[in-house]
Amino acid sequence: MIEVSNLAVTFRNGGRPVHAVRGVSFSVAEGETFGIVGESGSGKSTVLKAVAGLCATAGPSLTINGAAMGAKRSKAERRLMQFVFQDPYGSLHPRQTVDDMLREPLLIHGVTGVDAKVAEALADVGLEPQHRFRFPHQLSGGQRQRMAIARALILRPRILLLDEPTSALDVSIQAEILNLLSRLRRGYQLTSILVSHDLAVVAHLCSRIAIMQQGLLVEMLDVESLRRGQAKEAYTLELIAASRGYARAGQVTGSLLPAGKGSDMAGLARAVAVESRPGPSQGSGRD
Amino acid sequence: ETPTDTLVIAKNIDDIITLDPAEAYELTGIEVVTNMYDRIMRFEPTDINKLVPGVAESYAASDDGKTITFKIRKGMTFASGNPVTAADAAYSLQRVVKLDKTPAFLITQLGWSKDNVDQMVTAPDADTLKITITEDFSPSLVLSLMSSVVASVVDMQTVKAHEVDGDMGYAWLKSNSAGSGAYTLKAWKANDSVVLEANPSYRGGLPAMKRVVIKHVPEPAAQRLQIEKGDIDIARDLTGDQVAGIAGNKDIVVNTIPQATLYYVGLNLKFKPFQDVRVRQAMHYLVDYDGMVNSFLKGSMKVHQSFWPSGFWASLDENMYTFDPAKAKALLAEAGYPDGFAVELDAQNSSPGANIAQSIQSTMAQGGIKVTIIPAEQKTLLTKYRARQHQMLLVYWGPDYMDPHTNADSFARNPDNSDSPKSKPLAWRNSWDIPEITKMTDAAVRERDTAKREQMYKDLQKKVMEEGPFIIMFQDTKQVAERANVKNFVMGPSADVVYFNLTTK
């Protein structure tokens, strides 16, 4: 369904080129949920945005349903895939009500029966009719993210791109959203790509997981290997270890670490070395 | 407090654009030139009503009146030390004609041109200046012209020394002086000040005020504060209300001096209703002359309705019109405008024009005439006026020299009413086509019998007052506020007769 080959994205940061994504290839089958994890600034969001056509890529590197996609897309191509953003506070227009925002895509595409469709979309994501005329600031974070999902799904896309949909939410809300997503994914037979830095979240939803580091796709795992900790790359192992919680000094880290494959401390030392190098930070996209 | 040997005058001087006597034609410019240059004929500060020889000592006209011979005063020197000779005088006049700047017409109307002026104006010897005219002008008019700003005598040697590319010192003399007057120019800083210094070799003796500073103070209220504080000696631009405000101040004396400037409304005959003389007369009855003069114009204007200001030879002082809406209505009804009409009045945007216009607007409404005021900057107003694009236009007019011909030439003469005439007198600007009256004016200027000539001008004034497209309303009077210790600041009816050299304090 989605075929990404040798995707490269370069930004220009005040004249200085930033190679955010440097040749990433993967494919996602119809109905599959594909996960991407990696540290901050590794290019996860950028990959998603490139797939969505939100940023220019170097050369043709993307086919969807067999059709090559450029950065400029037609309305119909747009309708094919939708996006849910990380920040539920920034992805909703602050001066539009839920109703306005849900109507907008329907109006753009000239869909009829707007009112009924809006009501249906709200029900789908578990929002009450009373939320329909609220502004974003009158909604909680979880409700906002539901709203964003409703907006993404109201056009019945085939592909859903999720950029850390729960990382701004706390655990209890995260659970609700994750449940909602797995339900909808089944109901609508969506193909999706999920980006997160939380391995547990990715493992919960995805069947295959890509690990990114500094713009490169360093490793690809299926969920079973991930759960078992059968990774090759030190970095992946480190991620897995960290998601187990904090290992106090002298305490043995969970059994997930296979013997001889480097230890928590080794990874730490390397990370310290990387971190301590003074110089301009990568600066995350949010600002 | 001002220094004892310095006279400080506050005035709006933003009209100065040059201090060259061949070019200066703005009130402040002429005033400054008057104090820097002696003229062939002049009004002495000791008696500003009498035209007397200046640089000349005496004059004699030929029998046909076409040639006048002046004898130059002996022993005079310019501020530079050079002697004043007839050659200087001749050069000065020739220079004016050859440069042909704005005021040149004052003497070119005598029939002088670039080509003939060297023959018409000559200095046969160091003491004799001989001028010949080709036009039929009465000698008294010619003598008047020899007292105008263009008859200022410049120091030929000095000017020639500053000549660039044969410009006769034009570039230099704009902001320098080369005269034999009471003062020399120390500095002219545009929009700031003019500073004059006493000329020790002046024939009238060294002035008491060693320095005269004319400060640019555009805001009258600021002038008032300054004179009250004693930071200036003379305030020139106080309004009537401000003068009233300082009435009780013993340190300040206010002198009222009638000026030759007239305020009038021009009625353009291109605007249909004004073509009927009854409408024009009706308009005259719809102005509250006395009301204005007794209120906001108090002290700064007096009612005067003929085109030659009172206080001068041949002026007609009877006023025909008073504010009389009933009479106006009757006249308008007769002319076929019982309900009046709507008309635009262009007026100056600052006082007193703005207030006069509003008063006219209000009183004309009583006659059914709906006036819309279009305020404008003076220059905008004049541009429109000269293009004859107004309907009614409130403006002022100052004579160019002290002979009634200057105003008659403008108010009562329109030789060519076509759209591009040789000159644009006021009659033309108001589309007043008057072959008859033009002839009368031409006759008056030729008349050599003074009494007869006077009568002719009075008749002309009457005629214009009755029929003309001019609602002449006021004659300007200047109120000059002086510190009580200032004595003998001489100010006449025009800028040609403002003298600093007798002033003491």
Add this chain to the structure above:
Amino acid sequence: MTGSLRQWLASDQPASRRQAVLGNLARGAKAIITNPAALTGLLIVIALLIVALFAPLIAGRISPIAQDLAARLAPPSSAHWFGTDELGRDIYARTVHGARVTLTIVMLVAVFVAPIGLAVGTAAGYLGGWVDALLMRITDIFLAFPRLVLALAFAAALGPGIENAVIAISLTAWPPYARIARAETVTIARSDFIAAVVLQGAASARILFRHIVPLCLSSVIVRLTLDMAGIILTAAGLGFLGLGAQPPTAEWGAMVSSGRDVILDQWWVATIPGLAIFIVSLGFNLLGDGLRDVLDPKNA
């Protein structure tokens, strides 16, 4: 009745779009009313509106243009509450009627400045590239122009009169608005919710007008209310130079300037319209501050 209306408005579960919109207006209004400074501003502006609308009633039968040269420059008294001016006109009546002119100026400028500034700023900010470069260069030229020269030149070219003064002021006033709108657009255009609309397939025009402009509008409106005093005073400045309202129209700026000759003896002629300007700009400023607080989503 009022109680149920209040409940209907205050409901956090509106049943219809209309109720939602009205409810939001009501909440905004309440926020302004409960803020003393904003309320003062609002009351002043309302008072100005009332005075402007009902000027003939409020001024009584006194005409703002009737001259009485005999009673000129009279101090405030029971006959003339605010005294009379240099042509004997009643300053009270002129001040009251002047509210109309002032309001006209203010509203007309608003009508010109906001759209020009918004259009230029948002287009430049959203479209970027050469459009941005070109529009911003033009903005810079206008910004680098001596403002009064520009205003005077336009006023002089168009001829005096309120409308032309308004055009002249607007032409000089829009560049800062364009700058604000552009800066805001640049940040808004980068935001996720705009990306969301892009992904839905909306065309540029739709994005600009339905999504970006409404967001810039509030800061433009706020800035506009804060600029009101400046606008009135610029108009007054033009009036001072003879390019404002035409006489005998009562316009506060022109009234102040015509009273300046007598300011030392008859203070009221210039001071009273001056105070009127002060109070009105105070009103607009307070209201503007209040509006900013209300419109700012952070404070909602």
Add this chain to the structure above:
Amino acid sequence: MSEPPLIEVEDLNVSFPGRGGLTRAVRGASFSLGRERLGIVGESGSGKSTTGWALLGLVPRPGIVTARRMSLSGTDLLSLGESDWQSLRGRRMSMVMQDPKYSLNPVLRVGRQIQETYRLHHRSSAAEARRHALAMLEAVRIRDADQVFHLYPHQLSGGMGQRVMIAMMLIAEPDLLIADEPTSALDVTVQNQVLRILDDLVTVRGMGLIFISHNLTIVSSFCDRVLVMYGGRIVEECKADELDRAKHPYTRALIRAAPSLASYQPELSVVVRDPEWLA
């Protein structure tokens, strides 16, 4: 040990008057703390941060703080004047905030910001303060401390920024550190390093630590004791390693709601809120 506990709080209430009436952010919280790691967990808006602010006397206007007792090593905090607070803050207790990007002054060099804390509490020369600051940077395991000293916050990565912040807050060697979600803006890998530093501080220096987070995995593995807050109340207090045996239904629901890498459950359990919990 006769030493009084580091912190004693009894019946702490914090409320904010606002447009919609009074918001009660903290309701009757009581706890005490020794030289240990105390975790506070709870969902967003449950009053975790507000509790921290109250301890520092920095509840923003117009918040109202009341308590029956609030003391630091026996010093009554409730009766302190502003200048007493100032000498207390930074010196006796301090706070590390969630996001170094917003909590470091963007226009000042980090070295200066670290020194500042020291010089606010110690009369010292610039050179001495600098020496201390450099030592502190090294203590939080920043190599090339000399260079980092001269950088501006925007030149630091998130992990480095967080360490700088810790250095800045600890240079005056406070007895108590409140860490308000100090790692949630960080990558998992960096997160561990920061935790390690905090850990050392408690174990080596004997500092008291209040660790605020909503990440149960971290809290349970890192802290000694855990307070669970819900709606401004402390609904549960237990030992960290006994968290899986928690009694309060909210705590239990919270634990179950998190997906786990180790095991897959198709449907995550959702916290069903019971109004009773607030009673």
Add this chain to the structure above:
Amino acid sequence: MAGGTEMKGLAAGRPAFAVVRRFAAFLGSLLLTFLGLTAVTFGIGRFIPVDPVLAVVGDHATRAVYDKTYLAMGLDRPVPVQYLIYLRKLVSGDFGQSVMTSRPVLSDLMQFFPATFELATIATLIGVIIGVPAGVTAGALKGRWPDHLVRIVGLFGYSMPVFWLGLVGLFVFYGKLGWVSGPGRLDVAYDDIVTSRTGIILVDSLIEGEWAVFRNAIAHLILPAGILGYFSLAYIARMTRSFMIEQLSQEYVVAARVKGRSFWGAVWHHAFPNIMVALITVIGLSYASLLEGAVLTETVFAWPGLGLYITHSLFNADMNAVLGGTLMVGAVFIGVNLLCDLLYKIFDPRLRTQ
């Protein structure tokens, strides 16, 4: 200004090239701005309903004189040609002659600008020295009485017409109290004591050590500068206040207090440095607008400044002077912008990296 248009080219990556390109782009935009300024001004010259010839020859001139002057001023040529001629002269540094002052426009500007500069600088200093602390205080104490006081006082300055304030100020401080000197730049007695080097009397008198002149100049300057300063104070205080409110809600301010900083310490040592960039913009803009010359103030105080000069020239259709003045103001504006850019980099390290 420096938008940094995106360029996709090989050269883009090479730093030396980039610097050259940036500089060229900057020069280009500068040139464009000046071209735009002159073109618009030239257009205005055609628009205003004043006959430029009339301004020279006066109302009473004859047709012949008028025509001659018309030709001499080159007005018979098509406007674009006139514009090109003007530009060509400009390139050789010739701004033309002013009709109103009969002098080269350049020397006029050299006379009028220092007066304006002196006034604007002192006024801005007053605005900054009082306005910034007032704004900071108001912002820090938002909603309390110092805030209200600053806002009301500021608003008063914002709303009172300058000619009203100017005249009343003269009346009170000059007329009644005698604390300051009246209109003009110097008393007559002090004229011509110091030679004009910079045209800025304060500086000139200091150079020659003429303290009496210096004192007198101050006495004249203080009131108009105070009144203009009041305006810029009102504006600066208001903007400072809102910047301050914004910054005080930032977390680093709280962090500073956690460290043990007092409230005011956090305000001045932490929040304040962060509003510098925005503040510089505001101050720069208000300074630039004062440098344009304040016509009304200059009128009331008989201050021979640029505003009066340009306005007066405009009303007399003295286009050379207006063009020269406009270019001067444009240059000042651009200069102030550049200065601001420079200062930004000093005050905000985040802007330094490029």
